[in-house]
Amino acid sequence: MATLSLLSKSYYIVFVLSLSFIGSFPCLDDQREALLEFKDLLFGELMADNSTDMFLGGLETWNSSSECCQWALVECNSQQVTGLKLYSVFPTLGKTSTVLAPIFRIKTLMSLxxxxxxxxxxxxxxxxxxxxxxxxxxxxxxxxxxxxxxxxFHLANLEFLDLSDNMIEAVLPNEVVGLKSLKQLSLDANFIHGELPEEIGNLIELKKFTVPDNQISGRIPLSILQLRKLEVLNLQNNSFSLEIPADIGSLVNLTTLDLSKNRLSGEIPSSIQKMRKLETLQLENNMLSGEIPTWLFVLKEMKKLHLGGNKLAWNNNLAIKPKCKLSSLSLRSCSVKGQIPSWISNQTDLIYLDLSENDLEGDFPQWLAERNLGTIILSDNKLTGSLPSQLFQSRNLSVLALSRNNFFGELPEINTTSIMVLLLSENNFSGPLPKSISNIHRMLLLDLSKNSFSGNEFPAFGPDSLIAFVDVSYNNFSGKFLRISDSLR
Incomplete structure (x- = not known):
C-alpha cells in the first residue's frame, strides 16, 4: 500500500510538472505577430499620439516582449492561440471588417x-x-x-453562431445545413427574407434557433419537427403564415416557444400539452382562432403565457385551477367577460398582467391592488368604481393602463416613485389631482385626458423629471395653467 501511495504521489508530481511545462510554452511567432498587427490596425494612430500606458480594453497587455498566451483576452492550448474574447473592445473606432484580416491567419482559433x-x-x-x-x-x-x-456554412465544427443585431440582408440559404454540428443559431434583428428552407431540419444538434425581427415568410417548415434537441425556438416578428405545425409538441425539450407577431392562423395545436418543460409560450398578435385550451394551465413549468391580439376566445363558464406559477400573462382581446377571473388571484408570482380589450366588469379588485405587480393593463373594458389607495403604494408598479373604462372618484395620494407610465384617459375621474403626482421623477407618459378632473392648480414637475408626454385635455381645470415646459425648466 505504501508503494502504491508513493507511486500515486510520483504520478501526481509528474502530472503537475507536465501542466506547468505545457503552460510555459511560448506562443507561435506567426500568431503573436498576427495579433500585434491586429492591435496596430486598431490603435496604431492613437498609440502614436498618446502615452503607451493608455488603456486599450485589455489589448494594452499585448506587446512584443511577452508571450501572447499570457495576454488578456487570449486563450491558448499549449503554443497555439485557440480563443479571442474581443467583446466590445473597440466599439467607438468605426472600423471596417478589413481590420480582422490578421486574425484570419490564426487557423487554430476555436472561439472568436x-x-x-x-x-x-x-x-x-x-x-x-x-x-x-x-x-x-x-x-x-x-x-x-x-x-x-x-x-x-462550410465551418464543419461550428456549434454556436450569432449574427444578431446587424444589418444583414439575405435569404437564408440551403447551405445552412452544412453546419452539421450547430447547436445555436441566432439571426435576430437583421433583414433576413424569403422562406425557411426545408433543409433546416438537418441541423439535428440545434438547441437554440432564433430569427426574430426579420422578414421571413411562408409556412413554418415541417422539417423543423426533426430538431428534437431544440430548447429555444424564436420566430417572433416575421411574416410566417398558415397554421402552426400540428405536431409541434414533438419538440418535447422546448422551454421557449415564441411565434408572436406573425400571420399564423388556425387553432392552438393540442400537441403543445406534451411540452412538459415549456416555460414561455408567446403566440400573441397572430390570427389564431378557437377556444383557449385549459390544458395550457396544467403545464407546471409555464411562467410566461401571452395569447393576446388573436381571435381566440376564453371560455368564461369553466373554472380552472392552474398548476403553473405564472409571472407574465396576456389575455388581451380574448373575450374574457364578467369580473377579473378569480384564479388569477392565486398567481402570486405574477408581475405582468394584460387583460385589455375584453368585457370585464366590476370594481378594481383589492387583491390586485395589494399584489405589487410591475405592469397592469386593463384598458378598454367596462370596469367601474374608485381605485383602491393601496394601488398607489406599490414599490414595483411601473405601468398602469386603465384607459377607456368607467372608473370614477378622486385619485388617491400617490406614495410611489416607481410609476413610469400612467394612462387613465376616458374615465369619470373627478376632483383635483393629488400634488404627490409631481414627485414621480421616473414618470415618462401621463395621460389623464377626457375625465372630469378639476382645480386651478396643476402639480409642477421639477427640473429632474423625465416626463416626455402629458395630456390633460378635456377636463374641468380652471385658472392659470402652468405650461409643462415651464415646470421642467
Whole structure:
C-alpha cells in the first residue's frame, strides 16, 4: 500500500510538472505577430499620439516582449492561440471588417467573439473560412451588411453562431445545413427574407434557433419537427403564415416557444400539452382562432403565457385551477367577460398582467391592488368604481393602463416613485389631482385626458423629471395653467 501511495504521489508530481511545462510554452511567432498587427490596425494612430500606458480594453497587455498566451483576452492550448474574447473592445473606432484580416491567419482559433464593436462592411466570408476549427463565433451587435456568406456554412465544427443585431440582408440559404454540428443559431434583428428552407431540419444538434425581427415568410417548415434537441425556438416578428405545425409538441425539450407577431392562423395545436418543460409560450398578435385550451394551465413549468391580439376566445363558464406559477400573462382581446377571473388571484408570482380589450366588469379588485405587480393593463373594458389607495403604494408598479373604462372618484395620494407610465384617459375621474403626482421623477407618459378632473392648480414637475408626454385635455381645470415646459425648466 505504501508503494502504491508513493507511486500515486510520483504520478501526481509528474502530472503537475507536465501542466506547468505545457503552460510555459511560448506562443507561435506567426500568431503573436498576427495579433500585434491586429492591435496596430486598431490603435496604431492613437498609440502614436498618446502615452503607451493608455488603456486599450485589455489589448494594452499585448506587446512584443511577452508571450501572447499570457495576454488578456487570449486563450491558448499549449503554443497555439485557440480563443479571442474581443467583446466590445473597440466599439467607438468605426472600423471596417478589413481590420480582422490578421486574425484570419490564426487557423487554430476555436472561439472568436467580436461582438458589439460596430464593425462595418460585409461579413468577410473568405477570411472566416480559413478558421476551419471554429466552434464558437459571436458577431452580434455590429454593423455588418450585405448577405450571409456561404463560406460560413462550410465551418464543419461550428456549434454556436450569432449574427444578431446587424444589418444583414439575405435569404437564408440551403447551405445552412452544412453546419452539421450547430447547436445555436441566432439571426435576430437583421433583414433576413424569403422562406425557411426545408433543409433546416438537418441541423439535428440545434438547441437554440432564433430569427426574430426579420422578414421571413411562408409556412413554418415541417422539417423543423426533426430538431428534437431544440430548447429555444424564436420566430417572433416575421411574416410566417398558415397554421402552426400540428405536431409541434414533438419538440418535447422546448422551454421557449415564441411565434408572436406573425400571420399564423388556425387553432392552438393540442400537441403543445406534451411540452412538459415549456416555460414561455408567446403566440400573441397572430390570427389564431378557437377556444383557449385549459390544458395550457396544467403545464407546471409555464411562467410566461401571452395569447393576446388573436381571435381566440376564453371560455368564461369553466373554472380552472392552474398548476403553473405564472409571472407574465396576456389575455388581451380574448373575450374574457364578467369580473377579473378569480384564479388569477392565486398567481402570486405574477408581475405582468394584460387583460385589455375584453368585457370585464366590476370594481378594481383589492387583491390586485395589494399584489405589487410591475405592469397592469386593463384598458378598454367596462370596469367601474374608485381605485383602491393601496394601488398607489406599490414599490414595483411601473405601468398602469386603465384607459377607456368607467372608473370614477378622486385619485388617491400617490406614495410611489416607481410609476413610469400612467394612462387613465376616458374615465369619470373627478376632483383635483393629488400634488404627490409631481414627485414621480421616473414618470415618462401621463395621460389623464377626457375625465372630469378639476382645480386651478396643476402639480409642477421639477427640473429632474423625465416626463416626455402629458395630456390633460378635456377636463374641468380652471385658472392659470402652468405650461409643462415651464415646470421642467
Amino acid at each position: 467573439d467580436i461582438s458589439y464593436n460596430s464593425i462595418q462592411g460585409e461579413i468577410p466570408g473568405i477570411g472566416l473560412r480559413n478558421l476551419s476549427e471554429l466552434v464558437y463565433l459571436d458577431m452580434r451587435g455590429n454593423s455588418f451588411n450585405g448577405s450571409i456568406p456561404l463560406q460560413l
